[in-house]
Amino acid sequence: MATVAKLVEETSSARTIVFDVPQWKRHCAGQHLDLRLTAPDGYQATRSYSLSSGPDEAPQITVERVDDGEVSSFLVDIVEDGDTLEIRGAVGGYFVWTPRLASTRPAPLLLIGGGSGIAPLRAMWRSATTNVPTTILYSAQTHERVIYRDELAAHESATVKIHLTRQEHDGYETGRIDSRALNAAVGTGTPPHTYVCGPTAFVEAVTQALMPLHPDASMIRTERFG
């Protein structure tokens, strides 16, 4: 059981829920929780949410409201401080970045997120030390929809490029993350450990464009949010 300790409204449609979990064990960046909600008649709904906290922070998830979403709209609109939620995890052992991977195979880190797909990537940049060259490519519809906006703007050691697909705005790239942007992010040095996360269509488009550019496809890991 997890108790809601804090709520952070990230945008008008996304919020971060910070949990208090007794005996929480450190998780790996990229892992997720399964949340199970139970209605008064016993009906249950379960969904997965990536941990967006770094390994040294209290566990938290960041949820974007999906139209008519059964669970996401409950989490974004109804949940209050002090509520208890049934969780399971941290789970997942594939879409993870760990300091151990960084030391067994030193390489830069390339994080590519679409929409709420930025959540597990935050966990990764929070766990990467400053000596891991990190590039973050993030695609959001508008400036107002950018999650972790201030944190990304203040990030000192990573190269951050935020693409807005439905708006032009100072300090942001306009349009989708395309081959040119991916090529620049992959670079010409050691091929980066690459993590792509977001809605299925986003992950498909990015990985299809990325594969011919990336010298080692086995270093590309993906997480599709459905």
Place this chain on the structure above:
Amino acid sequence: MATRGFTGRPRTDDGRVPPGQYVVDDFPVLTAGPTVGVTEQEWELTVGDGNTSKSYDWKSLHALPIESITVDIHCVTHWTKLDTEWEGVRVSTLFEDADVGDYDFALVSSYGDYTTNVPVSDLVDHDALIATRYDGEPIDAEHGGPVRLVVPHLYFWKSAKWVRHIRLADEDEPGFWEAAGYHSYGDPWREQRYYAD
């Protein structure tokens, strides 16, 4: 105990939806890595047990009897899709044709290095297909085309996309997700999601 404030959608469950699953109308994609592009011309499947082995290409696979099944599929990421229609060759037919021996376990591997383990009895005594068509059409690459395994009664990660090799053996060897903490068998009705379930 009920979750404060949660009522959920109107209920539709008619006993076909395993615990913790919800019904989707679209067809989400779950793949460990990028979608692998294999063409019908390139595609090949080898079935072997260490002694006997036989390889099939698109044409020789289609020389075997083609059947179609309509089944419900269940993904460990909690979605269930009802009444999906697949066409292809029954795994039992394939094993007979390849004349492989009697073994307990199969390790299935894919183009792109994905692997998964399935007991042989689950491949031959159930509706398990080497599928070449979905919903009356060729299978999209992101859904495992041109040819994928379909084992509908287990969580769908067992239904390897872009299937390339089936190796039979006496010993069970964990595949990709199974080694990464998922359940070795993966029965949706018993919610065998993770290794400790």
